[in-house]
Amino acid sequence: ELVLTQSPGTLSLSPGETATLSCRASDSVSERYLTWYQHKPGQAPRLLIYGASSRAPGIPDRFSGSGSGTDFTLTISRLEPEDFAVYYCQHYAGSPTWTFGPGTKVEI
Amino acid sequence: VKLLQSGPGLVRPSQTLSLTCDISGDGVASITAAWNWIRQSPSRGLEWLGRTSYRSGWQNDYGVSVKGRITITPDSSKNQISLQLNSVTPEDTAVYYCARGSYSGNWAYYYGFDVWGQGTTVTVSS
Numbered sequence: 192e193l194v195l196t197q198s199p200g201t202l203s204l205s206p207g208e209t210a211t212l213s214c215r216a217s218d219s220v221s222e223r224y225l226t227w228y229q230h231k232p233g234q235a236p237r238l239l240i241y242g243a244s245s246r247a248p249g250i251p252d253r254f255s256g257s258g259s260g261t262d263f264t265l266t267i268s269r270l271e272p273e274d275f276a277v278y279y280c281q282h283y284a285g286s287p288t289w290t291f292g293p294g295t296k297v298e299i
Numbered sequence: 300v301k302l303l304q305s306g307p308g309l310v311r312p313s314q315t316l317s318l319t320c321d322i323s324g325d326g327v328a329s330i331t332a333a334w335n336w337i338r339q340s341p342s343r344g345l346e347w348l349g350r351t352s353y354r355s356g357w358q359n360d361y362g363v364s365v366k367g368r369i370t371i372t373p374d375s376s377k378n379q380i381s382l383q384l385n386s387v388t389p390e391d392t393a394v395y396y397c398a399r400g401s402y403s404g405n406w407a408y409y410y411g412f413d414v415w416g417q418g419t420t421v422t423v424s425s
Contacts, residue, residue: 223408223409224409226409226411226412228345228411228412230339230345234418235396235398235415235416235417235418236345236396236398236412236415237415238411238412238413240411241409241410241411241413242408242409242410247410247411247413279344279345281345281411281412283409286360286363287360288347288360288362288363289335289347289362290347291344291345291346291347292344293344294344294345
């Protein structure tokens, strides 16, 4: 069973700083299915990155994804006030099924 | 593309949770989409429940945690999908979302869950 672990659990930063979020898979996975979402209270999750590094349409270029194998990173440069949210990674876990990480909260 | 969810916010224990997701701007039988149900709760985080998709026929896939209790049904005439979750307990209390999984024409490339419904808060309580 594929398990995604995200760290840190909470990241406390100020606007203008850079956030570096980690997603680690329990087994080596394909970048093809590694996806990142942003989730704010009372809203639906929003797709940020697919294929580990491709930005979804309309996503600002301050959001970037990288990684391969078991280690993936979401970097948010020049944090804006609207970027404070919870971020989840997701991957196809076979069977077929999908699994999400537990999330990283980016707070002021 | 928009997804509009509907359904009751309160379900009694042991009863059936039923939600629908109306699709506009795309077709439920689109060969480049899979239609998913996901839920979120404080205890379980984001949890994928299952999906329906059309590729040379309808195919449904369900998550292990709800397998045996879940049914996802596509309705081409109404362009919607529905979720039924049987024998609910308070552990099924969550915000439920429908979402489109987007693919290339041969499903060789995956573009993420790119469109989400607005979410439905479901409480299981007597």
